[in-house]
Amino acid sequence: MATKPRRFDVCIIGGAGHVGLPLGVTMALGGLQVALLDINKKAIAQIKKGRFPFKEEDGDVSLRKALKKGTLTALAAPVSVIAKSDVVVVVIGTPVDEYLNPQFGALDQVIEKYLPHFRDGQTIMLRSTLFPGSAERLQRYFEKKKLKVSVAFCPERVIEGKAIREIQIMPQIISAFDKETLQRMKELFAKISKGGTVVAQPMEAELAKLYSNAWRYITFATANQFYTMATERGVDYTRIYRAMTDKYERMQSLPRPGFAAGPCLFKDTMQLAAFNQNHFFLGHSAMLVNEGLPRFIVEHIKHRLCNNDLHEKTIGILGMTFKADSDDTRDSLSFKLRKMAKLEAKAVYAHDFYHKDPSLSRLDALLKKSDIIIVATPHKRYAQIPKEKLKNKIIVDIWNHLPYTKTAIEL
Numbered sequence: 023m024a025t026k027p028r029r030f031d032v033c034i035i036g037g038a039g040h041v042g043l044p045l046g047v048t049m050a051l052g053g054l055q056v057a058l059l060d061i062n063k064k065a066i067a068q069i070k071k072g073r074f075p076f077k078e079e080d081g082d083v084s085l086r087k088a089l090k091k092g093t094l095t096a097l098a099a100p101v102s103v104i105a106k107s108d109v110v111v112v113v114i115g116t117p118v119d120e121y122l123n124p125q126f127g128a129l130d131q132v133i134e135k136y137l138p139h140f141r142d143g144q145t146i147m148l149r150s151t152l153f154p155g156s157a158e159r160l161q162r163y164f165e166k167k168k169l170k171v172s173v174a175f176c177p178e179r180v181i182e183g184k185a186i187r188e189i190q191i192m193p194q195i196i197s198a199f200d201k202e203t204l205q206r207m208k209e210l211f212a213k214i215s216k217g218g219t220v221v222a223q224p225m226e227a228e229l230a231k232l233y234s235n236a237w238r239y240i241t242f243a244t245a246n247q248f249y250t251m252a253t254e255r256g257v258d259y260t261r262i263y264r265a266m267t268d269k270y271e272r273m274q275s276l277p278r279p280g281f282a283a284g285p286c287l288f289k290d291t292m293q294l295a296a297f298n299q300n301h302f303f304l305g306h307s308a309m310l311v312n313e314g315l316p317r318f319i320v321e322h323i324k325h326r327l328c329n330n331d332l333h334e335k336t337i338g339i340l341g342m343t344f345k346a347d348s349d350d351t352r353d354s355l356s357f358k359l360r361k362m363a364k365l366e367a368k369a370v371y372a373h374d375f376y377h378k379d380p381s382l383s384r385l386d387a388l389l390k391k392s393d394i395i396i397v398a399t400p401h402k403r404y405a406q407i408p409k410e411k412l413k414n415k416i417i418v419d420i421w422n423h424l425p426y427t428k429t430a431i432e433l
């Protein structure tokens with residue numbers, strides 16, 4: 023058995039998660055001595071065997087390389103590795119509760135829990151998206167505890183599932199409260215990324231990350247509202263989209279309609295709203311549009327595609343993860359769609375290639391039994407379903423994903 027290094031350049035609290043693990047692997051491949059610390063024992067055991075606990079492009083290959091190099095250690099305990107590390111990265115997020123208020127407690131609890139292991143001279147790098155002012159609050163907390171721990175905030179901006187590739191090419195926003203810590207962050211990222219660094223004040227960096235996510239969420243909502251507006255009037259949005267974007271550069275940034283979900287965009291838009299005393303009309307409107315889309319689809323099927331006999335029909339939902347070709351179901355709107363469809367249809371079946379769940383059906387069985395097929399998540403493999411298997415079915419394909427759907431709505 024390989025012996026554990028005595029010292030680490032970096033320890034990542036939450037190192038088995040979607041942000042922590044790709045970052046840790048990339049740092050280890052960059053030659054840094056890295057400890058991944060996580061309470062998820064199952065994920066840690068998998069990582070030790072060289073397997074990513076979730077889907078990540080080139081994940082397993084890179085992880086095995088890092089383990090072989092001897093620069094990566096995965097641990098569920100002991101937390102004493104924190105004291106042995108120069109930089110402690112924390113990727114514990116700030117969720118929003120059922121009343122859409124940010125729960126600052128999650129980060130505070132982790133810091134308090136591990137406080138006895140922090141020591142003078144360390145840097146704590148916050149990497150998850152934060153409520154504005156969190157980094158400063160943490161810096162003051164350490165000062166009150168008479169610990170010379172410097173705080174940096176360097177937000178993660180990768181696309182989930184392609185993190186290892188993107189970290190290496192993407193510019194990193196770095197922020198801290200003193201020049202030495204900023205320099206330390208610059209040198210750290212220079213070892214793993216060719217994208218360079220962008221320096222900001224901590225509050226600027228916190229807002230830059232939240233604005234970026236809210237911007238994406240609002241953009242998706244715009245596309246979704248355009249789609250519902252046209253569809254309600256029986257106008258084919260796919261054709262409108264094509265008319266707007268074909269050979270016209272200025273409209274290329276308009277996304278296609280579809281479920282805007284996942285663990286970040288909704289939460290961060292609501293965090294920003296809370297930060298602005300709930301005066302964030304665009305953000306709240308985006309939430310209403312995006313979160314309202316599953317209900318819109320069910321209503322649309324019921325009243326326009328089914329002559330009000332949906333209660334006699336069966337629905338098959340394709341895709342339960344929050345985005346295409348991912349295995350992540352966190353905050354996926356497919357589950358909301360299934361709940362609402364169950365209120366109206368005779369039966370509802372659902373399928374996913376990447377998410378295993380006893381409540382899901384096999385693809386063939388679903389296709390055989392369903393009168394109506396909804397493409398909820400545009401996994402690439404759904405585009406390969408033979409056309410004859412969808413014959414005589416009502417297809418709802420907001421993404422316009424299936425190659426043979428004549429319009430976005432019906433075959």
Ligand SMILES: NC(=O)c1ccc[n+]([C@@H]2O[C@H](COP(=O)([O-])OP(=O)(O)OC[C@H]3O[C@@H](n4cnc5c(N)ncnc54)[C@H](O)[C@@H]3O)[C@@H](O)[C@H]2O)c1
Pocket residue numbers: 035036037038039040041042059060061062065113114115116117132135149150151152178179180181182183285286
């Ligand atoms: N997923 C993304 O691509 C992404 C991108 C940018 C920013 N973010 C931000 O990063 C945050 C984290 O997201 P994620 O997707 O990595 O979440 P995640 O759930 O995949 O990872 C968090 C990890 O922290 C671990 N953890 C929780 N409490 C712990 C503790 N006390 N000690 C040690 N480990 C602990 C969990 O077991 C989990 O493995 C989010 O809140 C989000 O703001 C995520």
